Amino acid sequence: MVAQSFRNVHMGNIPPFAVITGASRGIGAEYARALAAQGYELLLVARDQTRLGQLVEEIHHSCSTQVWTETLDLAKPNAGSTLYRLAQSYRPHVSLLVNNAGFGMYGLFRDMPLETIQDMLQVHIHVTTESTRLFLPAMMNQRQGGIINIASVAGFIPIPYMAEYAATKAFIISFSEAVAMEARESGVTIQVCCPGFTETDFHQTAGHRPRHILPPHTPQNVVQTSLTALKSNKTLVTIGWQGVATQWMARFMPKRWLMHLTSRFVRQNPPSH
Template identity: 45%
Template sequence: MPNTRWTIVTGASSGIGAEIARQFSAIGHNLVLVARRREKMEALAAELTAADRGFVEIVELDLAEPDAPAKLHAQVTQMGLGVHTLVNNAGFGLRGEFVDLGLEEQVTMIELNVTALTRLSRLFLPDLIKRGQGGILNVSSLAAFQAGPHMAVYHATKAYVLSLSEALHEEAKPFGVTVTALCPGATESEFGARAGMEGSRLFSRARMDAARVAKIGVEAYRAGHAVSTPGTRNKLVKALGRVLPRSVMRKAAGEMVG
């Protein structure tokens, strides 16, 4: 009998998103890949279908557009796909002083990292709860655990994602639905270049492999965890945030990216 489990992965054209898609494909899920770059998604879809790992649908959308989440939900509904998992991975960061970075760029970051994720979660979660299975995997960041000078808005958006995910985890759990926040640190992906961080102290040190991050995140989600922080170094940073003064943590975060 063909597998009827569908996983939606936003920001699926590269990096962690593409690797998460590979992870779900490997366990037998059909996929809906969502991103702006169709050619990248087509290449990934060809790779996965060649491995005979189920069906792959492609949706080309800019989720920063206000009506994009509703369009995606409507399209998936019209196709009659039984969505088992929503992966909210689409997002980006910007390095620079708050007063120097463009206002519209920063608002677009909020629209994608926060608003689109919230819209998609609200659109798909009721159906997941009704079915009593599956859930949402939200890609947050290690940045969620402390304020971030020189990346102020990015850190704030990821703190929102973490907080929302933890709250939804508790709300959805009684219905057999899991909501997990994946909080990776520096990772080998296009994020560093897009954010202008390639020359920063943070990205000059050891970066985790995106495939490894994705594997840990998907395993944590499937195990029903609320939060997953891949990597020993990242777990240490998270732990330090619990015991050190916030003034120390935010200064250290600023020095790593400044």
């Protein structure tokens, strides 16, 4: 049986419902704007309640869709289960889950604060895995719905000075592709979206802006590409020609060369050894 198109999430007169993590700014906020414009009701999750409130106001200037917000630190243990419980308290059927929350860290791995490493493992790996496990069965029972997990082109190769970031994103790619294959005849679409350098607060939060050779994306580019690809049930999504070029390099260039090349661009100021 062929997988149902994602277009079929509209159930009669009931608007579809999307849950977006990391929706307070950047790429997550852009998913919220785009999905609100498509008539989705939304649950927006992040730690910064002020920014979430501002985004709700902004959305309500252009459309009257229902938008709920929840302040949740996804770095806390069992955050995936908390997210699921919260979503269920608003609407029992979730049409689209966007696991977008994340952050970067630049520098020598041996100097990284252990607590920040643990937070990254929790937000990128535990929350993505647990929430996919919790939200997927009901979608499969309904034979409709979708999950978008945000990885990065950083997940295509090991990246010195961003070692754990690239490794967690590699996990998200591998995990999402495998589950997408398992779910291919279920009517549920699983997408792993892999942006390259995108102009958001991400680099400021990471405390470092690497040099980049390819022109950056905007959050709008990323979200438009991802949501268009969702309609054709595409699993691995990169953005623009930059994404194609990065995928090509990751596939055909010797890994050692690529690691040398990327470490030169990532390392703006040489870390002390």
